Amino acid sequence: MNLESWLPALIVSSSLLPGLLIFLLREEKHRLRTILNLFGAVTKLVLVGMMIWGVFHERVFETRWTLAPGLDLVLHADELSVLFVTLSTVLWLVTTVYAIGYLENAPHRSRFFGFFSLCVTATVGLALAGNLFTFVIFYEILTLATYPLVAHKGTPEAVRGARIYLTYTLAGGMLLLIGAIWLRTLAGPLDFAQGGILSDIEGLDTTTLSWVFLLLISGLGVKAALVPLHGWLPQAMVAPAPVSALLHAVAVVKAGAFGIVRVVYDVYGVEFADSLDLLAPLAVAAAITIIYGSVRALTQDHLKKRLAYSTVSQVSYIALGVAIVGPIATVGGLVHLVHQGVMKITLFFAAGNYAETLGIHKVSEMNGVGRRMPGTTLAFTIGALGMIGIPPVAGFISKWYIGLGAVEAGAAEWVMPVLVASSLLNAAYFLPILYRAWFCKASDEWPAAAPRNGGLETDALLLWPPVATAALAIAAGLFAAAPYSPLEWAELIAEREYRQ
């Protein structure tokens, strides 16, 4: 019973067990539910902290369970998993706090938090997956856990949006599954290894490998919202704000992107994939998505839909970083995984606050909201600036590295225009919002203002999470050179990947 083999499993269970218990709680027991939630989140944070320390010192954590002949469920902690696990854990804690505030007096909270915890369990399991088989399992469980959250409100629109979500993600899951099984029959157990495993195996037909790659990336691309597989994302905006925040910053979309990273780096190996000419199409798809997402965002008046399209665009930065061969681009893509998560969650928290406190759902209703809700709007501003790529918010760093990586890889001619155009488009759809919020005079009536309680602009539980994540976004930018910062960690991963 040594720590090395149990830690990954413990981390996964730290949200599974509270989640299962929460399901059994009666609606009224909010104190107990809150305690369970926070207990799970904090425990997980502590365990993850231990894991970070261990992995940094090159200790190996692995839990292995045989499910079928030749098929092992493997939870393995390498640097990449630690990156994603930490992101998920920190943001889960923050979102839990936010959700407790957001859903006050809402019905079916036990159900909500139960599935919420399952969602995080699936994400963490996925992050810690040590082979493609395990990854696929948790990927599917993630779909199942998020569906009830999207449909939570129970209204016809919610059910419809959830059904679209389910159709896309299950179809994508099936593609991923077939790709994974196919690869397994070709190449044996697909345990992730830095530098990829396929390049070492003899006798693999390159055409077949290309088809497998296509299947895998398509399956992952649905969740990662690669155009044209992104259709579910705007529809899923019917979910309550904490769900949108979690889905778009951490769980679903990042899971898809994370999967792409895994496949390219730890299954195929980036140099091998490049030699098969697989990365160029991926880069093109990423670039198209980046531009398309931003263009669509311009025309959206509904705030959450605008943010949704922004997500579509931003997550493909990760794919772009992955597709450009070279350690610097890798760093850019990986670190954007973290940065985009933190920034986007801030934006969604803010959007949720606007909706809850003032009934604002549309950009056109946001005139003068900065005066009424300065804290929230400040957080929103920081997030938006980060998205555009303005220092010192973290988004700047990731874009910088991707651009630099493109130059290093000799792909600058077409990557730079994409980056520049995208930043301009980001500015085009974010700056007007900021202008409205700060500089326009408010119209007389807010759509559905809740009464002001005390001095704070809104409920404390709703206010502090976005402020906290906004602060994180700035910190990640300002202190990027500090040890244990996301950037340092991404550089560590890249270094260990290219070392092979």
Next chain:
Amino acid sequence: MLTTLSTLLATGLLLWQVAHQGRQIHALGGWDPGLGIALRADPLAAALLLMSSLVALAAGWYATGYFTDDARQSRFWPIWLSLITALHALFLSADLFNLYVTLELLGLSAVALAALGAGRAAIEASLRYLTVGLLGSMAFLAGVALIYIRYGTLDMLSLSQLIHPGPATWLALGLMSAGLMLKSALFPLHFWLPPAHANAPAPVSAALSALVVKAAVYLMMRLWLDLFQPTISPAASWLLGLLGATAVLWGSWSALRAQRLKLLAAYSTVAQLGYLFIFFPLLMALPAGQPRDAAFGALVLMALTHAFAKSALFLAAGTIQQHAGHDRIADLGGTARALPVTTFTLALAGAALIGLPPSGAFLAKWQLLSTAIGLGQWIWVPAVAIGSLLAAAYIFRLLGYTFGTRDRDALALVDGYESLPALLLAIIATAVLGLGAALVWQFVAPGALVTEAPL
């Protein structure tokens, strides 16, 4: 109840014995086979025995609370027990004629139980079930007779020594298979199943879908993969596979369009059995060895998972029907609030039917696809993929309706202990078989179907 419990105990012991000592053979009454009848318990039979004991226990437990009038109740139990007896005898038989007898007993008990359902539709459906079943048995008997004419013995262990390809053998196999295909509702001979299973009382439907049809599939396995295996070419099994694939697609599609919950479940059975038949061409194309064992284990796992999941589904459907007064899917709004445990059972069972992790069916499907791709038999892949997606569609459609917020007279929370057996079954299907699947493989796979001779 006591009976099923003690049966379960005995089964458990047998399983343990088989696991540790290999195949068990027992000659009834001390008569040597040839004249006497032998009972044989190998890992496959033992696994299925355990499955049927558990399902029967759960369904029986459920049935104690289900029947509202005493007349039907008093008729239910004796027939129920005879069904289980026949089923277990069938799994343990090592003699072809004994198989016929147990098959008939099974069929008659099943029909009698199905006819206990309320209303004319149940009786019509069970009559059709009866006539179809009898036809199937007749065909089976004809095949048995042919075997006797050709080989002079009906004992499976001795037959395995003597059997060789030839027109009489093939004709016999053909007749027996035709009969069994009827009884296992393989497309296109499936038409009797949906009405019969949908109109029967819930515990009966559970037993029918989970156990009775499995018996027919089990016999197909015994004949094709075990007894007659040296005599047939792999190409013949392609017919079974193709019919199975069609069943998967057609059954899932019909389930999606079904208006009633129990009808949905019945069509789902047709589809799920199709998956089992897809294994046949794969298994026949593999030489003995680890890949074959893996695929065989997957087949058994799939059958086991379906049995638990489907029985859970039917029992849950029964609870819903009793509380809502009907089982029209579109009008089931609010069920989730009134019957949370039952709805949860539906979700779990549904997940196992779709083949989502962590259920046993996921692993079985993974292995199925893996074997198919590995053999280059790509044709099965789209069938399985589309079938799974369709299954997801009809399950989530069902769940969507149960979570709906139709404002009906708000059903008060009524879930009682009666929902427990279904829940336990569903948990076995998803969690136990999923996480413990390696045990199934270990137990069933190695040499499970090798009918070595020495007695």
Next chain:
Amino acid sequence: MILTAELIYALTGVGLFGMGLRGALLRRSLLGRILAINICGAGVFLLLVAISYTGPGVAPDALPHALVLTGIVVAVSATALALALGRRLRETARE
């Protein structure tokens, strides 16, 4: 091939089986179908009896006889069940 007695019986059995099968598939009335299936059964039993012949003056093979006896029992029970259900169906139609 000599047209021996047992061959005639066997062929008749097969013929009966075929006729019964046709009837079972084509007949409309329940009673007709039940009878047809019984004829199927009778055909198989006849076949079995025919193959039990082992030669002049020698006791016939007892195993097929046992099979036939069992088969008859089963067939009778099945027919009884079918008829009972059919009667029940008639009753509910009248209600």
